[in-house]
Amino acid sequence: MAKNRFHSNDHIYLQVSEGIENMIEQEVLRIGDKLPSVRVLSEEYGISMGTAFQAYYHLEGMGLIESRPKSGYYVRFNHHRFPELPNTPLRDAFSHDVSVKEMISSIYTDIVANDVTNFALAVPDPSLLPAAKINKSVMFALRNTRNNCINYENTQGNLELRKQIAKLAFNWGGKIKADEVIITGGCLEAITMSLKAVTAPGDMVAVESPAYFGIYQAIESLGLKVVEIPCDAVSGINLDHFKKAIRKFNIKAAVFVPNYNNPLGSCMSDENKKQLVEIITKNNIPLVEDDIYGELYFGKARPKPCKYFDTKGMVMYCSSLSKSLSPGYRIGWAIPGRFFDPVNQMKRIQNISSPTLTQAAMAHFLLHGRYEYHLKSLRKALHTQSLRYVQAIIKYFPKDTKVSRPQGGFILWLELNRKVNAFKLRTEAMKNKISIVPGKIFSSSNNYSNCIRLTFGKPWSDEVDYGLMMLGKMIGKMI
């Protein structure tokens, strides 16, 4: 038996499957190729049959290989078959008032709809979330918090929860203290309060184009104006265009999602993040950094946020547990750097404090290492789902469909044939109880009218398969 040639700090089956994944990636193994039998694999790698089986099982789960009865495993999928990336117009930044309402309102009514195949909402499916363990944390919090959580919590937030959030920053090399953290009612509240703390009505704020519609609405509700900065579908914010925009407009703040941006799925390189922080610091432009997708990476390491490169306290870091653990608990936070005081005050003025019970429960959950444990399986599940969804899009959607390649999160951005009106597509889809989000609401310009955002938070199922097939047909008819 060959010597086991694996380093011990990762599961061996994962290292084996990764090797095979690379071979598929590099087209050493091609679609339809037969893979070695489990026995041969075990001998070749010097691993047990069980581990070999587990490696194949894992690759199968990711949709990369398939088992054919009485025949063995075959390569099923190749990343190179990925469709083209969506285009993002590289025009100069422009400023304007925003106004997007009815469509967004209709999307949020889907939240509680039971009978809709929901590709619109950006949340992981409840089946991927550890409800039973969270319940236990709630019970613990009720029993062990002073006055059974009936009284007001500190306005800045539960101390243990703030400690745990500070600890999360270790994952990206950040040194955050509990007293720098403010607990908010989800990330959106953190963003709104952060923005409000550094702007006055009429000010101009830079956002990515396309950008999450919630950010547009927050900006609009504060009486601010938007400057859209072009983004690349892979690497995010175009820094040259951002610098140009700074020269052209009196930009007072920026709201960016550097990691797995919603809706593009782009992720800025460390080098670009560092440069970005230099630019905003030099120009005295506070950066509200939305990092809610940062923990949901498919690769080996968590991407760093801009906050990592921030030495002057100019980055107002915002995040939450809503995309990764417990949307309904409404636990978010701001780490506003040098703007701590006004944000902390604003939380108190707006709603005194977040609920005591939900904070205490999440503090308990995080304190006991359950979040890290849960994230490991969630990341795997989402990675697998991303591959499955893209395969189905390739299969069912017209050939000219362009699709983003997110390396984290659960959001796909699709550029459809120019003839497709995504608003009409949504209406048509809703008749079939399928919900998507048209691209137009991710910008205040008239861009993206033939784009859609499609979330893959739902695990693969016949319902998802059918939904994507139906969508593909509808799009086909529109061309």
Next chain:
Amino acid sequence: MAKNRFHSNDHIYLQVSEGIENMIEQEVLRIGDKLPSVRVLSEEYGISMGTAFQAYYHLEGMGLIESRPKSGYYVRFNHHRFPELPNTPLRDAFSHDVSVKEMISSIYTDIVANDVTNFALAVPDPSLLPAAKINKSVMFALRNTRNNCINYENTQGNLELRKQIAKLAFNWGGKIKADEVIITGGCLEAITMSLKAVTAPGDMVAVESPAYFGIYQAIESLGLKVVEIPCDAVSGINLDHFKKAIRKFNIKAAVFVPNYNNPLGSCMSDENKKQLVEIITKNNIPLVEDDIYGELYFGKARPKPCKYFDTKGMVMYCSSLSKSLSPGYRIGWAIPGRFFDPVNQMKRIQNISSPTLTQAAMAHFLLHGRYEYHLKSLRKALHTQSLRYVQAIIKYFPKDTKVSRPQGGFILWLELNRKVNAFKLRTEAMKNKISIVPGKIFSSSNNYSNCIRLTFGKPWSDEVDYGLMMLGKMIGKMI
């Protein structure tokens, strides 16, 4: 035995004690008078000895009579001995920018302080709140809500909770439907969102003088200006002055607390409420009505809110469970009348929705009639505490102390000798681990510098007695 002469729909002992209370009030019975023995009382009223004893026990609990060992019951207290009412200046309304910050921030840090006798925070003591029953509702909600409450709730709020809140309006004769209600993170969030929905930065907003500092801060944070309307310590808003202010200033909205106003404890008459609604309707001025103390009445019936008299949807009713049931659950609501749409939208933009679990738990608690049941005992406790606290103030504070006479809620407003600087008094008191709120922060003018707000949410105890004694001494020294 004389015939029982009581109507059956109230406890007999309460009817007996009320009769005696009236006699004390009208000075038929005077301080120091001996009361009939329990046996004589039972014969006189045709009630059992047990009921007679219960009546005396109840009066003793309210601090109106006292039992002397081996002697019997004696009158201890008379409402006519109440000190003078505080003055409220009747100057014309004036408008100005607001700015009150550090003091308020320091008051909120008391929230989690364990070792302070807190007369500053406006919350009922946790011992008066039904924590165990609320816990049961939490357990029920976890078990019986779809996905264990892990998912987002509808942005407008839990439907059952909205139904229950609509039902609460029956108590004051209101006809509210569940779809008119928006759940918010406490009353302050409801007020802020309501105000924001009907104003633009720079607008002028009418408030009571003195008014709750949270309202001032909400107004300031929205970039609005304040017009202070004089209030009477008993009957609230002075309508003549309000009308004058409307002629003088371009008032765009009003935020009033018509029932048991914080800090004055005043309650507007039905006639005045009706007139107020006519005035605001005629002048097209939306009224944000804060009714958080409305359920905490000491008398026989719940006072009506202005919303009752509102036929045109101009009253934006705001309330919460924070003063009466569960401060830490952060459950409030807005019933914004004709301004429903912008407020509903604002909730979504600000923080998407309130937490699912806390809403479901409160829905269950209310649905099972537990709120009504709890309120009955809370009202009694607070009434008793109000009398006890006032007695102690009479006993310990200088003779020239003027005290409000709230008929609901748990807030006293004290006007001290002109020589007293209430800011200094707070500093002095905090050295002795006693917390009060100086009157100055209830106005943006320089009024009320010799006033304090003192809350009686804490049940009577040696600690409270000692705290009030110490306060009295400190004030005495300052004169």
